[in-house]
Amino acid sequence: MERIDINGFEIFPGALDVQRQQAVLNDLRTVVQAAPLFHPETPRGRKMSVRMTSAGRVGWVTDRRGYRYEPHHPNGTPWPPIPDSVLAIWCDVAGIDRLPDCCLVNFYGEDARMGMHQDKDEGDFSYPVVSVSLGDEALFRMGNNRRGGKTESIWLRSGDVVKMGGEARLKFHGVDRVRFGTSTLLPKGGRINLTLRVVD
Ligand code: SIN
């Protein structure tokens, strides 16, 4: 597997061939049926531009009460299990014998983006976060342990996987924009990003 290291961010371009991307997408349809995508709100009351859901023992949520992991979807039902096709990606790149507790599913429509942030609601930062990109390509920006400073960007395409571990585990990162209609994987366009995390 090809691997690019950008300041500790490990990028695996084309880690998933089209067949595996399709298999994951099919399994995500089951996830979204059980746990519908919702439009989350930040603790300060701003609507996020992505739509979101989760699979796994816990799911990541945000609302006026803050950022946190919860065992239930906002509608009160437990999250569906993480599909085996997704766990297999974790096993390919994580390099540890623990499986993730949470698969956060972010859907980026035409104007969605993700501001620079750290993933820091988990209990143990020695575990990596693994991100999977499906659908339209996105400009992924990678920064530093503190907000600001020099950043580097890379276009993530359908089937690319990023591992944020080691020195990159707490680095700021975000998505500046999605180039809508650049992939045919999702029939109506858009982008799905999965992030797999060990939560506690
Ligand atoms: C995230 O860091 O939460 C999302 C990253 C991505 O969409 O590629």
Ligand code: FE2
């Ligand atoms: Fe993140």
